[in-house]
Amino acid sequence: MLNILINVTIFLLLVILLYIGFYAGIIKSFFAVAAGFCAIVLAENYPYQFGINYYFIFFAAALIVYLAGLFIFKVAKFLYLSIFDKLAGACLSVFIWFILTANVVIPAFNGYVNPTETKTTSYISNLSEQILPIFGKYIPHLKIEKKDLIIGKGE
DSSP, rough: OOHHHHHHHHHHHHHHHHHHHHHHHHHHHOOOOOHHHHHHHHHHHOOOOSSSSHHHHHHHHHHHHHHHHHHHHHHHTOOOOHHHHHHHHHHHHHHHHHIIIIIIHHHHHHHSSSSSOOOOHHHHHHHHHHHHHHHOOOOOOOOOOHHHHOOOOOO
């Protein structure tokens, strides 16, 4: 029963990410991420970070990068390249699905129950170790101190 649940979860994640990737396209996706990244970098490095200045720089930088992405999207649409944009977005979403499945979904199921391996999970795990060996060595270390587990004593 658990094998069916794992396979259905993997398949549903693929379908959802394919829909999002195809609908958004690679241009919008790239510039949305770039807007957030650039806004954080610029706002953190702004020398006068007092009051509302930090938020103003963050918003202005994100808006400028996002508007540049919309302009490039309109140019691509004008040149009838929107189908390539959507297909590239779908390819990017498959890559993201692969990374999420190999590094989050499969370890999450194997971490909470007895390790079960289906053909799908073993194929994805083996492929991820061959293509992206650095992800196979990535194991997040969670260190919980005993003092972190103590709930407030009403000091």
